[in-house]
Every structure is written in C-alpha cells, then in structure tokens.
Amino acid sequence: MTGIRLGVTLPQFTGHRDEVLEGARRAEAAGLDSVWLFDHLWPLPPQRKEGGAPVGASAQSGKDGGRTKEVPILEAWTTLAYLAAATRHITIGTLVTRSSLRHPAVLAKMAATAGVVAPGRIIVGIGSGDLKSRAENEAYGLPYWSGPARRRQLVSTIETLRDLFDAARTSSEAATRDDGFVRIEELWPSPRAPEAPRLWVGGNSDWVAEFAGRAADGWNAWGITAGAFAESAVRATAGAAGRPIELSWGGGVVLGSTEADALRRLGSRDPSGLVVGTPEVVAGSLRAVAGAGASHLIASLPSPVDPDCIELLATEVKPLLGSPGG
Secondary structure: OOOOEEEEEOOOOOOOOHHHHHHHHHHHHHOOOEEEEEEOOOOOOOOEOOOOOEOOOOOOOOOOOOOOOOOOOOOHHHHHHHHHHHOOOOEEEEEEEEOOOOOHHHHHHHHHHHHHHOOOOEEEEEEOOOHHHHHHHHHOOOOOOOOHHHHHHHHHHHHHHHHHHHHHHHOOOOEEEEOOOOEEEEEOOOOOOOOOOEEEEEOOOHHHHHHHHHHOOEEEEEOOOHHHHHHHHHHHHHHHOOOOOEEEEEEEEEEOOOHHHHHHHHOOOOOOOOEEEOHHHHHHHHHHHHHOOOOEEEEEOOOOOOHHHHHHHHHHHHHHOOOOOO
16 A cells, blocks of 8 residues: 655745745755645734643744734745755645636636646646635735635636546547636636646545545645544545545644754744644654544644755655554
C-alpha cells in the first residue's frame, strides 16, 4: 500500500517572495509531497482565546495583535504559478480557493495554465467560505451568498470546473452553462495541460464530504479529530461509489525537536485544536488520522515558518506515518 503523503502550508503573510519560495524549495528537497497556499485577499482575523494571543498555528500579529487587512499577503494563484515554475516535482495546491472569489471559467483557465507549467502537480482545492468571508468579498465588490445559496453556488462552481477540465481531456464539445450562478457560452478550455488539475472540495460537514466523493477527486477536512474524520470519510467514500477519492486532513501543527522547543514555539497560543510536540508526538497524532482513512496530511506551521521545522516534518515525522488505515 502507498505510504501517507505529507505536505505543508507555505508562509503567505509577507510582502516578499523569499520566504514562500524557500519554504517550497526546502519542502521539495527534504522529501515532502506537497505544498499549499491559503486563498484569501486579506488575512482573516483569527479566533482568540479570551484575553490571549491569536489561536491557530499560522496566526500572524498585526498592529492590533491579530491579522488585519493591512498585513501584507501574497495572492494564492499568482504565487502558485511562480512556485510551479520554481520547483520540479512537488505537488502544489490551494486550501482552499473560495468559490466566490473568481468566475469558475477564469479559475479553470488559471489552473490549466499552471498545469501546463507543472503537469500533474496542481490541485485546485475549492470551498464555499463562511460568514468570516463576507467582509472580504464585499470589500472587493464580489458577491457573497449565504445559507443554501452558498452551497448551490459551490456545486455550480465545481460542476463548471469539472465540465471544462473534462472537455479539455476529451476535446469532444464546448462547455455551456447558465444556472443562475454561472453563465458560460460554448467555451473550449485552453490551454490543454498534459494532465488536468485535480479537484478537491474542502469542508468539515457531512454534506461536503459526500459531495466531494460524488463530484471531485479529493476531500479535505481541516482541524477535526480522527473520530470525526473517520465518520465523514465514510460519507466521502460512499459518495465516490467505487471511484478513487483522495481523503485528506489538514490542521495546525507546532513541531519542535524537543518538548521544550515545541512549547517555546507554541508561545501564548491556545493549544486547543493544534497538534503540539516532538516529531514522535506529532507523528502519533497524525497516524491516528491516517488510521481513520486519511491518505494525505497537511501541516500548517506557525508563522513565520522556520525552515528547520519543514526539515523535521520530512525527515523525522513522515517516516513514522505508515500507510492509510494502518
């Protein structure tokens, strides 16, 4: 059985290229399987513990102690294309691209272009966003759907992307759609990448897991327990109805060479929902999720990302992970 794939999110809360480029190249050289970018146009305020520091391994402080829209952030898809050209074999993806940020036909062309640069290495992770996304959409003049409409808009986006990617593979007919969310007329997808980008759907609800199984190549859950992952993974697998589906988990990881080092890196962050510890401790927690069915694990390290932690993930955590379900 193929071993567990392990990836890491890259530092985007910067106005410079060096940190994100070094992270991607270090991950590739060390033997990690994937690198990932969040897709926001500004950093969202993190959840906080009462009276404390921002919660979450990737939280970065702005002038008010949390993320603000004044904090620099690199846009995901232009950064992804840059990294695709600067690396050779590592998988590069988004976790997740919000379905309302770009017209899906434009997104399909962006992803296909990245796929020409890095054939077979691009994963388009898509999610619907949540209430925290509303202010960001409205500030950029983008529509925001709430309630059931947000779910329907996600479905429309995924189906449009799938239609365009499938048309690129078969060259059979142009794609046309008009469903109230997406309108396209006789679009022939281009460029045609040697291998179409893979589609993942991200979200923790049972509905998302089942929909990902039916409509996508993979499902990603973020920050949930191994038990919760196992329950939703059953729905994703059932939705796939025998078709191969990649089951992935991502979450905050605070890794140190020793317990004291891990606690130092944790600092005043609330450890709730984070995986904190030495390589052995972190590997044990990740193995539990792999035992629940995950075949691809993504670690979100504290910002600013220490390149040594990327090395630890690859050389000391990954060898301890084993195989999915085992």
